[in-house]
Amino acid sequence: MKNYKRYLVTSALPYANGPIHIGHLAGVYIPSDIYTRYLRMKGLDVISICGSDEHGVPITLKARKEGVTPQEIVDRYHSINKKAFEDFGIAFDIYSRTSNKVHYETASDFFLTLYNKGEFTEKSSEQYFDEEAGCFLADRYIMGTCPHCGNENAYGDQCEKCGTSLSPNELINPHSTVSGSKPVLRETLHWYLPLDKYEPWLKKWILEDHKDWKVNVYGQCKSWLDQGLQPRAVSRDLDWGIPVPVDGAKGKVLYVWFDAPIGYISATKELTPDWEKYWKDKETKMVHFIGKDNIVFHCIIFPAMLKAEGSYILPENVPANEFLNLENDKISTSRNWAVWLHEYLEDFPGKQDVLRYSLCANAPETKDNDFTWKDFQARNNNELVAILGNFVNRTLVLTNNYYDGKVPGRGKTDSNDDSVLNEMARIKEYVETSLESFRFREALKEAMNLARLGNKYLTDAEPWKVIKTNPERVKTIMNIALQITANLTIVFEPFLPFSMEKLRGWINFNELKWSKAGNSDLLASGHIINKPGLLFDKIEDEEITRQTDKLIATKKSNEEAGAKTVPGKAVITFDDFTKIDIRTATILEAEKVPKTTKLLKLKIDTGLDTRTIVSGIAEYYAPEAIVGKQISIVANLEPREIKGIESKGMILMAEDKDGKLVMVTTSDKVSNGSTIK
């Protein structure tokens, strides 16, 4: 393993439009915190960088919705999240923000360097422009009718009703959410980073030189590289963000994905005047902690930017985690399906380490995992209380009883003593190896094995019995139990900093050097320990029930919200209505469109003609079951090509609130082509 002079650890910048939840913690911030705490304990030169990502369209939308400025939004969540991290002991050296002056300068300079080196290509394209407001509209600023489900409040990038992703020019009757006017297409110029140019280099750098990356990360990169990279726009027409620092770029800002990772650099600048040695010296090891949604930015785009700039180092590893679910359901901010950090601390004050422990022990390192309150309780009661807390308690109580809190001297050891002491040293190595390779779950389990070892040692040695026959021997036993306790404060420090601080206070021990772990003489004979308390408390069923009830209530209110029928549409004239040619028809043939999940190709008799219609009903109707059925169709809809088949018309379907489709038919059989009015 190469030895580096210093470490630069970055954690994904949380987006400042909402609070932090357990998914963020488990995926990114707990691993990065454990890693940096460990490196610091080794006495290495390490800095941990994070901050709020404060640009981008969703923040401006949220601001508009609440009638405040974007700055107010980011100020709010920046301080909430900064505090949440502090409260949980996530020890960044700096928690900065991308609305800082130093970040504006850094990002502008970065852009200019690439610009002057001719690394960008320029291209103009047609985008929607709001003539009343006098600005270009980002996708999210355009609303209109969803061509799929008829929802009149679909956004330019996605319809939130049916989940379809859209592009603005697909919307029917698009209108600007800024002024309400109908936008027009207008030419606009943007700068692109030609990722394709870096493809050969990226292929070598990742696919050949970094085979050691986690399989999910490597696989995702390989997939992108195999498909071929496209130039990517680095600017947007928007007024919230960092202005593009060149002439003729009025009203244009850096695209948020370009500006955000540079935030790592500017935060470092803000932290130390020595920032360049962390970013530009090959002796620095840079590690990005992120979630799986961020892989492409940190493994492909940001490295390409750094490479294009030329003077920066590249990440040595990008240990991305998968996602955490909550009680079998995706965590979702908008559905309030989450455990928010600030709420957790209100319900479980002082129990940061319990959450840290259960999230790390169940971290989604190789696949999506599920957080359940029952598991949380079990981890606390059966592991933290029963194994770690109990061992510490047994040891300290016995020491106080027998020796009045004075560490007894160790006499001659027997073979069992020796093997326990050797095992202690070996556990340190295991924890270390696991941490170095970003296997935090495993590292934590190994650390817990030290407490298990201690429990077993006490039970085997039975000092409470031996004290009656051979008090000298008990001194040795208790000395060893106390050495194990002192060791626990070191190996658990990265994982459970709050509890270990408590424990160090009880045993008057403040040696936080990783190199001391495995040492069997941490507490000298005669060393005085204090009266202990309990390291962890049991969590009763009622507390867990309160949490699950809370979630059940959330689910219920979501269902009620979802059960609302689609809002009514605007009034139309009778003329409008008569334009629609609705008639009965019969399905003659039906077959599945190959390589699709939802599409059926139908041949139908409309009374006027026989025609083909492609319909997205395959999930609800089997082809053979619907041949011969009489249905209703819109006969005069503009033909459209779907998966290479021309579809002439649309079959009427009733869609209920969970998206189930049911055919609209007549109650009695009528002849094909009967009009419906």
Added chain:
RNA sequence: UGCGGGGUGGAGCAGUGGUAGCUCGUUGGGCUCAUAACCCAAAGGUCGGAGGUUCGAAUCCUUCCUCCGCUACCA
């Protein structure tokens, strides 16, 4: 749909060719220093299904099913 990542005892996971392992839970026993905590033992798996390669497969190949993420068809 395409691509990526998963599917291993009740739960959560490890295990990339050589007798299937860990933590928790369960059952039985022991101990009493300890927050009914601790220690020992046992039960529990045809390693998603089906084919194949091999002396030998959870592990390699083919194919299918299924879950998650990104992506795509719903006129």
